[in-house]
Amino acid sequence: MAVFASAPGKVLMAGGYLVLERPNAGIVLSTNARFYAIVKPLYEEVKPESWAWAWTDVKLTSPQMARETMYKLSLKHLKLQPVSSSGSRNPFVEHAVQYSIAAAQATFAKDKDALQKLLLQGLDITILGCNEFYSYRNQIEACGLPLIPESLASLPPFASITFNAEESTGEDRKPEVAKTGLGSSAAMTTAVVAALLHYLGVVNLCSLAEERLQRKKDIADLDVVHVVAQTAHCIAQGKVGSGFDVSSAVYGSQRYIRFSPEVLSSAQNAGMGTPLTEVIDDVLKAKWDHERTKFSLPPLMTLLLGEPGSGGSSTPSMVGAVKKWQRSDPLDSLETWRRLSEGNSALEAHLNTLSKLAEEHYNAYECIINACSLLPAEKWLERANEPTQAEVVKELFGARDAMLRIRFHMRKMGEAAGIPIEPESQSQLLDATMNMEGVLLAGIPGAGGFDAVFAVTLGDSTKNVTQAWSSLNVLAMLVREDPHGVSLENNDPRAQEITAAISTVQLE
Ligand SMILES: Nc1ncnc2c1ncn2[C@@H]1O[C@H](COP(=O)(O)OP(=O)(O)OP(=O)(O)O)[C@@H](O)[C@H]1O
Ligand SMILES: C[C@@](O)(CCOP(=O)(O)O)CC(=O)O
Known part of the structure; x- marks a missing residue:
């Protein structure tokens, strides 16, 4: 069997x-x-x-x-x-x-x-x-298909895997498989x-x-x-x-x-x-x-991933560089880690509070999340009609701020360690994404580098974000959170x- x-x-x-x-x-x-x-x-x-x-x-x-x-x-x-x-x-x-x-x-x-x-x-x-x-970015472009998730959905399941070009693979460069x-x-x-x-x-x-x-x-x-x-x-x-x-x-x-x-x-x-x-x-x-x-993510939030380039980056060499920096500059690295740890805990706490607010006051939560999903962050507070909704918006801002602090210190760590944890091209994309309507936050996952970026979006704003990404030459993937x-x-x-x-x- x-x-x-x-x-x-x-x-x-x-x-x-x-x-x-x-x-x-x-x-x-x-x-x-x-x-x-x-x-x-x-x-x-x-x-x-x-x-x-x-x-x-x-x-x-x-x-x-x-x-x-x-x-x-x-x-x-x-x-x-x-x-x-x-x-x-x-x-x-x-x-x-x-x-x-x-x-x-x-x-x-x-x-x-x-x-x-x-x-x-x-x-x-x-x-x-x-x-x-x-x-599959390269193939999609080669087939003349638009950089949208529907193009990915049209691929046969378990399609053949492409390899990165041999000259670009190795220790500090791209991994074998794209x-x-x-x-x-x-x-x-x-x-x-x-x-x-x-x-x-x-x-x-x-x-x-x-x-x-x-x-x-x-x-x-x-x-x-x-x-x-x-x-x-x-x-x-x-x-x-x-x-x-x-x-x-x-x-x-x-x-x-x-x-x-x-x-x-x-x-x-x-x-x-x-x-x-x-x-x-x-x-x-x-x-x-x-x-x-x-x-897990609070209700009515969606994890989105976008591929800005193709091929990804090699994690082990990035970890090695961070460890080397920790040894060479113990004081500064300790301080950066302390601040990163604070940012991570704050992000977690705000998202957990949002889950709790959703559990206890679902109607108010749903109403304000849907309103915010149509607007850029600076307009969110204007839409809060009552104290619970204002509390939800306050937590949304808390999560955004925590993410901005995390990104700041991750960039700093990359600069100090001499590796592209949040390279300039990714920073620009993440800033643009965080300013889009209905985007709660955006960041580089894991070790960072040139892998796909992520965003957490509110309500039904996903479609707008994938379209905006497409115009920025970023391919929104079909990946979603599944616990x-x-x-x-x-x-x-x-x-x-x-x-x-x-x-x-x-x-x-
Ligand atoms: N479908 C597959 N069949 C056989 N081997 C595969 C397949 N997909 C991936 N691999 C192999 O799995 C390994 C992937 O390891 P690697 O550390 O490069 O990526 P990863 O685990 O996805 O890393 P990351 O956490 O950064 O995403 C490679 O050796 C690759 O050749
Ligand atoms: C840098 C590190 O903390 C995360 C690597 O994450 P990713 O493979 O880039 O998603 C390494 C690890 O946790 O093993």
């Missing part, structure tokens, strides 16, 4: 860089851009003689990259050895496979037969990322881990529909998916990031405080001879101290998406 699982991409609205150090928090929104993993057996039958075999077969297919790799997996050491490949390797999926099987072996240590049989049938894994993870910055590696790793752990019987995940019916998730199962995915992601990346991307891929939108890096020390020392089953057992039992608090984390899918996502697709325009 095939298992289909999916995990969402993310937008780190506030907390970039700071979230790398406890106890700073990051505000992360998960999105409707999802990564899918399909796991099924490679062979129908297990040959009787295969019980003694020490190897099994794993096939990994990435149709969007036209890549297919066949591996031999040693069942003792859980090491994947490629035997044939039509492209470069995928360390995220390889580690996801190795650590998921290790977790299954650790779980079923006393009763290995069923697991052994499943593994000997081989694993056929297919991975698919929604178009929103990738930049990406939008939604965290494809974390969503991909999480989807593969979730599908495999469910397939192997380690966890029992449910679909979104089932989750709604039961009105609860099995958090213990999600915690296992989180630990295995986080471990595989860190080891594949070769560094321990803050982990907000994997956490949101598993649990959805949230306020996140990182785990102490020590929980991963056994995995970082793997390769020193400790069997992977023992390693993952240690990591699963470690004291995971990350904190996750409920957070759901990892889930099981009932069917092959390609079949679902194809029926849902509006039309299919073949890309060159």
